[in-house]
Amino acid sequence: xxxxxxxxxxxxxxxxxxxKQPKKSSLKTRMKKxxxxxxxxxxxxxxxxxxxxxxxxxxxxxxxxxTFMDWKIIGDSTFVGFEHWARFFQDDLAHLAIWNxxxxxxxxxxxxxxxxxxxxxxxxxxxxxxxxxxxxFFLPVVTSFVIVAGIWGWMFQGTADGLINMMLGWFGxxxxxxxxxxxxALAVLAGLSILKVSGSTMIYYFAGLQSIPGQLYEAAKIxxxxxxxxxxxxxxxxxxPIHFYVLIITTISSFQIFDSAFLLTGGGPNNSTTTxxxxxxxxxxxxxxxxxxxxxxxxxxxxxxxxSLIQRKFLGKDDNIY
Amino acid sequence: MKxxxxxxxxxxxxxxxxxxxxxxxxxxxxxxxxxxxxxLSGEITVWTMPFSGDSENEEKMxxxxxxTFEEExxxxxxxxxxxxxxRDQKILTALAAxxxxxxxxxxxxxxxxxxxxxMLLELDPYLEGNNMDDFADxxxxxxxxxxxxxxxxxxxEAYTLFYNLDIVKEIGGDPENLPKNxxxxxxxxxxxxxxxxxxxxxxxxxSMNGALYxxxxxxxxxxxxxxxEVGINSDQSVEAFELINTMYEKEWIPQDSVTAMHHNxxxxxxxxxxxxxxxxNLQILQKSGEMDFExxxxxxxxxxxxxxxxxxxxxxxxxxxxxAAAEFVKYMTNAENQRTFNELTKYIPTRESAKDIFEDEPKxxxxxxxxxxxxxxxxxxxxxxxxxxxxSEVQAMLEGDKSPQEAADAAAEAIEQQVGK
Numbered sequence: 001x002x003x004x005x006x007x008x009x010x011x012x013x014x015x016x017x018x019x020k021q022p023k024k025s026s027l028k029t030r031m032k033k034x035x036x037x038x039x040x041x042x043x044x045x046x047x048x049x050x051x052x053x054x055x056x057x058x059x060x061x062x063x064x065x066x067t068f069m070d071w072k073i074i075g076d077s078t079f080v081g082f083e084h085w086a087r088f089f090q091d092d093l094a095h096l097a098i099w100n101x102x103x104x105x106x107x108x109x110x111x112x113x114x115x116x117x118x119x120x121x122x123x124x125x126x127x128x129x130x131x132x133x134x135x136x137f138f139l140p141v142v143t144s145f146v147i148v149a150g151i152w153g154w155m156f157q158g159t160a161d162g163l164i165n166m167m168l169g170w171f172g173x174x175x176x177x178x179x180x181x182x183x184x185a186l187a188v189l190a191g192l193s194i195l196k197v198s199g200s201t202m203i204y205y206f207a208g209l210q211s212i213p214g215q216l217y218e219a220a221k222i223x224x225x226x227x228x229x230x231x232x233x234x235x236x237x238x239x240x241p242i243h244f245y246v247l248i249i250t251t252i253s254s255f256q257i258f259d260s261a262f263l264l265t266g267g268g269p270n271n272s273t274t275t276x277x278x279x280x281x282x283x284x285x286x287x288x289x290x291x292x293x294x295x296x297x298x299x300x301x302x303x304x305x306x307x308s309l310i311q312r313k314f315l316g317k318d319d320n321i322y
Numbered sequence: 323m324k325x326x327x328x329x330x331x332x333x334x335x336x337x338x339x340x341x342x343x344x345x346x347x348x349x350x351x352x353x354x355x356x357x358x359x360x361x362l363s364g365e366i367t368v369w370t371m372p373f374s375g376d377s378e379n380e381e382k383m384x385x386x387x388x389x390t391f392e393e394e395x396x397x398x399x400x401x402x403x404x405x406x407x408x409r410d411q412k413i414l415t416a417l418a419a420x421x422x423x424x425x426x427x428x429x430x431x432x433x434x435x436x437x438x439x440x441m442l443l444e445l446d447p448y449l450e451g452n453n454m455d456d457f458a459d460x461x462x463x464x465x466x467x468x469x470x471x472x473x474x475x476x477x478x479e480a481y482t483l484f485y486n487l488d489i490v491k492e493i494g495g496d497p498e499n500l501p502k503n504x505x506x507x508x509x510x511x512x513x514x515x516x517x518x519x520x521x522x523x524x525x526x527x528x529s530m531n532g533a534l535y536x537x538x539x540x541x542x543x544x545x546x547x548x549x550x551e552v553g554i555n556s557d558q559s560v561e562a563f564e565l566i567n568t569m570y571e572k573e574w575i576p577q578d579s580v581t582a583m584h585h586n587x588x589x590x591x592x593x594x595x596x597x598x599x600x601x602x603n604l605q606i607l608q609k610s611g612e613m614d615f616e617x618x619x620x621x622x623x624x625x626x627x628x629x630x631x632x633x634x635x636x637x638x639x640x641x642x643x644x645x646a647a648a649e650f651v652k653y654m655t656n657a658e659n660q661r662t663f664n665e666l667t668k669y670i671p672t673r674e675s676a677k678d679i680f681e682d683e684p685k686x687x688x689x690x691x692x693x694x695x696x697x698x699x700x701x702x703x704x705x706x707x708x709x710x711x712x713x714s715e716v717q718a719m720l721e722g723d724k725s726p727q728e729a730a731d732a733a734a735e736a737i738e739q740q741v742g743k
Contacts (some may be wrong), residue, residue, distance in 0.1 A: 031692040072420045074640045075440045158578030159588070180526075180580035182721060185404045266527045267710065269580045287707045288439060 066294040073288065082297045094296060096271055096305070097279040100186060104275060105254035112250050114241070115194060115228050116201025121235075123202070124209045134206075142201035149263045152192040153179065179265050184270035189260040189273055197253065203206035208242035209235065244315045248308055255304050276300050361647045366424040368635075369413070373667040374605075377403065383662055391653050415473030417441065417638050424647040425654075428636045430464035430698035431531070431705035433472055437637070438703035442472045443637040448648040459546040461672035464632035464698035473634030474655040477669035479600045480630040480687045480692035481532055482606070483522070483621070485496065487614040489595050493517045498620035504540070504565065507621055509523070511574045513597040521574035522596045523585035524566060526717055530709050531699040532598060532629050536715060537562035545700050546708060546736075552737050554712070555730040558624065563719060563726035570720050580720045600630070601668045604685055617688060620695045630696030632672065704740045711736035 025033075035042075040318045059121060067084055071077045088094055123130045155163045159175040165175050171173055179185045212235060220230050258277040261267055267274035267282070273281075284293030343646045364672045370384060381403065386401035404412060410432075428670035430434065436442050447536070449471060461475040466706075472508055475516040493513040501507035511521030525533050533546055543559030545696070553559055569575045576585055597603070607615055620628035635654055637647040652660065663669075670690045671677050680687040699705060712733045719729035 003428060005369055072439060073414055074638065155589075158582075159576045160582075161593075162578075163589070175577070177577060177580070180578040180582070180720075182717075185581070265581045266583070266713070268527055268713060269721055270714045270723065285414065286710070288414070288435060 001320055003313050011063055012172065033062075033110055049246065056148075063294040063297060066291050068300060069291055071291045073290075084292045087292060088295050088299060090156050093271065093274065094279060094299075097274045097276045098299070100271075100273065101255055101257065101275045101277075104190055105251060107187050108193055108254045108257075109247065111190075117200040117205050119198060119202040120205035120209055124181075124206055127182065137202055138199040140196050145196065145259050146254055146263060148196055149192060149296055152195070152260075153264045156188050178213075182269045184264055185269060185273045189257070190191050192260050193246075193254070193257060194263075197250065203218055204242055204246050205239065210237045212238045226267075240315075244311070247311060251268055251311065252304055255307075257302060270285065345451060351394050355399065356376055361393060361684060362395045362397045362649060364646060365398045365400065366641075366643050366646050366650060367402060368425040368650065369404045369423040369427065370404050371409065371427050372403055373633075373663075376666065380664055383666055387654065387659060387662075389703045393649055395646070395649060396487050397643070397650070402492040407563070417640065420640060422638055422640070424532065424641040424643055425635050425637055428473060428634055429631050430634075431503050431709075433465065433634065433636065434467040434701055435703045437467045437470070437472045438489070441639055443639050443641060443644050443648065444470045444472060445474065445637065445648055445651065446471050448645075448652065450693055452652050453657075456673045456675050458672050458674060458693060459664065460630075460633045460693055460696055464701065467701065467703075473565045473636035474651050475632045475634045475665060476660060477656050477667070478630055478672050478690055478696065479631040479632075479669060479694045480620075481536065481598050481628050482598045482689065482692050483596045483597045483618045484603055485596045485616050485618060486592060486594065487616055489514065489519055490616075491518075493519070493595075497616060500616065502619065504620060504623045508565075511569070511595065512572070515572060515574055520576050520585075520587075520588060520594045521569065523582075523594060523598065524575040525582055526571065526579045526581040526713070526720060527581035527583045529640060530712050530716075531631070534566070534712065535697070535699060536560065536620070536627060536629045537565060539627035539697055540621055540623045540625060541565075545712075546702050546704070546741070548701055550702065550741050552734050552741070554729070555734040560727055560730045561623070563716070563730050566716070567680070567719055567726050580717050599668065599685065602690060604689060605668050608685070617685060624683055627697060628692065628695050629699065630693060632698045633669070702741075705738070707740045708737045711740070 003275070037214055048319060063093040068079060068081060069077045070080050070083075080257070122139070123134045129132070156178040157163070157165070158170075158175075158180040160176070164178070166174065168174075176184065178188050216234050216238075217230060225233065256277055257275050258281060261273045261275055261278045267278050277300065278301070280293045280296040283289045283296065327488075328660040330393050352646060368384075368388075370380075372380065374380060374391065381401075384401040384403075388401050413422065413426055433442070433531070457475060461478055462471075463649060465471055465473040465475050468516075483500075485497075485500055488499050490510075493510070494517070495513065502508050506740045514521045517726055538554070538559045541558045541561040543556050543562060544551075545559070546554070556703065566575075576582065576588060579585075582714050585594060585597065589597045590613075596618075604617070620626055635651045637644060637651060641647045655672070657671075657673045657676045658672050660671040661679050664676065665679050668686065670686075670693055671679065677690055677702030680690055700708070712731065715733040715736070718724045718725055718732075
């Protein structure tokens with residue numbers, strides 16, 4: 001599901017052709033003129049377009065065709081119409097997977113944004129060694145997910161020897177099962193993702209904070225506003241475009257959550273961490289049911305699309321606050 | 323503007339070249355189609371996995387095998403090592419794109435699924451004179467589906483219990499007389515718990531092949547037969563569910579067994595009486611040399627049984643050079659090459675005549691002897707589909723949501739559904 005990545009590419013498309021004074025010249029000379037003027041754009045645009053068509057548009061369209069077939073890896077595929085779509089509406093596990101994914105996003109989106117903002121405020125506050133802290137906070141983002149997940153899994157071991165269990169023990173809290181408890185596992189996985197991603201949301205917020213004009217704070221100071229008030233009256237509202245952008249990307253990534261469940265819980269216990277992408281992967285590559293996996297991927301696409309549109313309607317409109 | 327034209331031409335040429343070269347790598351030996359046996363030519367691509375930690379020597383071994391084969395048959399062989407991670411994905415996508423290997427490695431729960439999908443070449447027409455009686459029966463069982471042979475086995479494994487002898491002595495067990503059946507095991511496990519140790523590991527987040535099935539087979543039960551008969555909720559099978567539940571309730575197995583993939587830290591840290599392991603564990607333990615350990619025969623309740631995979635090489639049905647590919651599979655799995663392969667990787671040869679390699683290694687020899695009790699998991703096209711629902715039910719049982727009987731019944735229902743599909 002990389003529809004969003006392509007947005008960037010769309011921006012690179014050539015600008016609208018400038019309306020030129022229609023001189024009476026032959027088509028050939030006009031084309032020549034046009035080419036002389038825009039050739040470089042075409043040269044850069046065409047390969048990207050070809051790449052986009054082959055690796056984005058074609059798979060997207062072909063997977064839609066797949067949903068109506070019983071697709072075989074080798075050999076003849078048969079047309080089955082809406083059979084796979086019908087199966088989706090009766091598949092309890094698929095519904096559970098969607099529900100788990102929604103719960104995961106609730107655990108994940110707001111904390112990621114909040115933590116990213118707090119970290120950005122820390123490094124923007126002019127403390128000493130700001131660059132050092134920026135590096136530390138950003139470290140999980142550039143570290144391999146497999147390694148971060150391994151460490152996380154080790155920390156949250158459900159036995160008495162687990163690091164977090166030992167620490168809880170100091171406060172007299174009894175031993176927890178974490179990843180082996182269906183009520184906790186998803187939250188622990190969300191914690192891992194928050195740790196992994198908040199470094200990059202910090203960078204977005206940091207950029208946003210830097211772009212807020214300093215005189216606003218000076219004026220507020222003269223009016224006698226305290227730091228708390230300045231944050232809620234100036235900083236927070238002026239970060240609105242950043243909030244919107246971060247909200248969209250964290251929402252999308254939360255719906256695509258897969259690797260932590262794959263690495264740490266295998267979808268368990270009792271399917272409590274089976275997310276939609278994990279289920280899709282299982283269906284596709286373990287059960288060789290690629291057509292049904294394609295249906296699930298379209299369901300995911302529809303969900304992400306609808307949520308993004310809603311968010312845009314309610315949050316994205318008025319960025320005329322400046 | 324001339325420069326622009328040059329740039330464009332260079333770009334196009336580059337694209338063309340890239341397209342050509344990938345074409346060259348992908349298609350292997352298309353030109354040799356129609357070649358009959360004894361008249362082999364062309365090229366084949368073989369995907370192997372890293373079977374031991376010693377990738378350098380493994381590569382040497384494969385290249386030797388390939389060059390000898392090339393000398394004998396005139397077929398050039400490209401050996402490629404594919405990492406274990408996401409191998410299904412890699413193989414399936416390559417095969418679907420028609421650029422897959424001509425020979426690849428498979429295990430018994432993949433084979434019937436792939437065969438049923440029509441993805442594998444039936445090898446029977448090629449097997450005359452291949453001394454098939456030399457293969458162990460338990461290995462041949464794993465490469466046969468619907469009375470056809472779809473692969474030739476190169477390695478076997480036998481899982482059994484490894485005991486930490488320091489703990490056995492400390493809790494008053496007899497290292498010379500380790501548990502042979504469930505009753506003896508339970509007695510020793512209880513003692514281990516009394517002394518603050520875990521008795522054994524239960525990787526509830528791992529494959530059910532090693533975690534659950536051996537207990538079911540030992541109790542005399544079955545999971546799913548070749549004919550599609552579901553046995554996971556029979557009285558015998560439920561006893562296995564009950565045993566696991568008891569072990570969890572009494573904390574003979576660690577509290578995170580519900581989703582744990584392994585308990586290596588606890589075992590290596592000397593906090594666990596026994597683990598289920600195979601050749602690879604033996605290798606690790608012998609290499610570190612820190613633990614005084616012993617391997618014991620698979621346990622028995624009604625039947626002495628354990629899990630042990632059989633690794634085989636198969637030929638996809640869309641191979642461009644099936645004759646050469648089948649010949650190479652025969653060649654890789656002949657007695658001589660099995661000796662070379664298994665000596666290096668410490669797996670157990672599948673040909674009886676190659677099993678002499680462990681004469682100097684008593685522990686490995688002992689382990690090799692247990693292959694007579696091994697079962698390769700469930701041999702059925704749905705073997706892999708049913709694993710996830712079974713796992714969920716076991717987890718629900720361990721979490722206390724279901725009784726062993728209820729979990730087994732629910733698992734049976736899920737299996738029926740998958741098989742009926």
